[in-house]
Amino acid sequence: xxxxxxxxxxxxxxxxxxxxxxxxxxxxxxxxxxxxxxxxxxxxxxxxxxxxxxxxxxxxxxxxxxxxxxxxxxxxxxxxxxxxxxxxxxxxxxxxxxxxxxxxxxxxxxxxxxxxxxxxxxxxxxxxxxxxxxxxxxxxxxxxxxxxxxxxxxxxxxxxxxxxxxxxxxxxxxxxxxxxxxxxxxxxxxxxxxxxxxxxxxxxxxxxxxxxxxxxxxxxxxxxxxxxxxxxxxxxxxxxxxxxxxxxxxxxxxxxxxxxxxxxxxxxxxxxxxxxxxxxxxxxxxxxxxxxxxxxxxxxxxxxxxxxxxxxxxxxxxxxxxxxxxxxxxxxxxxxxxxxxxxxxxxxxxxxxxxxxxxxxxxxxxxxxxxxxxxxxxxxxxxx
Numbered sequence: 001x002x003x004x005x006x007x008x009x010x011x012x013x014x015x016x017x018x019x020x021x022x023x024x025x026x027x028x029x030x031x032x033x034x035x036x037x038x039x040x041x042x043x044x045x046x047x048x049x050x051x052x053x054x055x056x057x058x059x060x061x062x063x064x065x066x067x068x069x070x071x072x073x074x075x076x077x078x079x080x081x082x083x084x085x086x087x088x089x090x091x092x093x094x095x096x097x098x099x100x101x102x103x104x105x106x107x108x109x110x111x112x113x114x115x116x117x118x119x120x121x122x123x124x125x126x127x128x129x130x131x132x133x134x135x136x137x138x139x140x141x142x143x144x145x146x147x148x149x150x151x152x153x154x155x156x157x158x159x160x161x162x163x164x165x166x167x168x169x170x171x172x173x174x175x176x177x178x179x180x181x182x183x184x185x186x187x188x189x190x191x192x193x194x195x196x197x198x199x200x201x202x203x204x205x206x207x208x209x210x211x212x213x214x215x216x217x218x219x220x221x222x223x224x225x226x227x228x229x230x231x232x233x234x235x236x237x238x239x240x241x242x243x244x245x246x247x248x249x250x251x252x253x254x255x256x257x258x259x260x261x262x263x264x265x266x267x268x269x270x271x272x273x274x275x276x277x278x279x280x281x282x283x284x285x286x287x288x289x290x291x292x293x294x295x296x297x298x299x300x301x302x303x304x305x306x307x308x309x310x311x312x313x314x315x316x317x318x319x320x321x322x323x324x325x326x327x328x329x330x331x332x333x334x335x336x337x338x339x340x341x342x343x344x345x346x347x348x349x350x351x352x353x354x355x356x357x358x359x360x361x362x363x364x365x366x367x368x369x370x371x372x373x374x375x376x377x378x379x380x381x382x383x384x
Contacts, residue, residue: 002026004035004036005037005039006036006039007041008039009044010041010044012099014087014099014101016101021101021102022103023036023085023101023102027080027108029078029108031078031140032071032074036070036071037068037069038065038069040089044089048091048154049065049087050065051065051070053076053103054084055081061073064147073143074136074140079105080108081104090159091158271359272357273359273360275358276357280299280342282348282350282351285299286299292343296345300340300342301339301340301354303339303340306335306339307336308336310358310359310361311361312357313357314340315354316353317352317355323349326346327345327346328344329348
């Protein structure tokens, strides 16, 4: 008999002696040729093991491993094809299954030969061979069913042994607890009553101490909060009075400065007016219908209160000097109603920053203020 070795590990892996981990069971219609030696290691030791054969056509057969050996059923090798073999073990409490092991049965040309014409003697021989094959197949099926029944019976017996063991363990636990309660009854009851009384007294005392401490903390906190609230109210009233006086002083100073500025602007006759930090937008340049010299484009930047009576003076920042040079931006600018006008030969492609100072044209000669007028101005600024 040809033997094949299979090793079962605790991890569930199943390995054969072949290099590709596959059982090769010869050709179809072999019978009683192959036996498997099962090595049970780790968690498999001591377990009842059955083998489950899954054929290529979806049929399932099982057989019991006895003394670490199992013969390959004839039904497995009766037809060519591939299948899978799985092992299942149990000790009544635990169950362990293995990975698949592939098996294959090779195809051959058959052993029947051509069917002869009846009623020649060869026909009788063919009928005999067919009957023999039928009997062999029936016997193989019967053997497979008996092996499956035997494996299932062993498996059920293992499960029953497990249930019986669990029942006995639970009964032993219950009996032990009953014996302990019966022997410790009176003494344990008296000790429990005494411990309960002492615990109750200590608990009531601790609760009263907590209540007294909480009442005292609440009273102290309330008194402190009331004192702090009274002080906060006094401080708030004082702060409000000071804030009111400061606001009145600021308002008086503002009104005095406002009047002084109004009077100064009304009497102003020329000179420096104001400086502005402006941005000349790239999108604001427009082509003129008539050039001013070589400049065909202009851009107006708004300045509130500006008109053509002011004289502008401007300078550009260095960060856009390259773009200013490309656009040939004019060094002169002009005041118009509501702003300042810039000129360029080519419209710049970026925004340009400019500082502009406006001067008012003089309308009368400047007169030096007298000492009394200077004193009056200082009094108006600082004394309101």
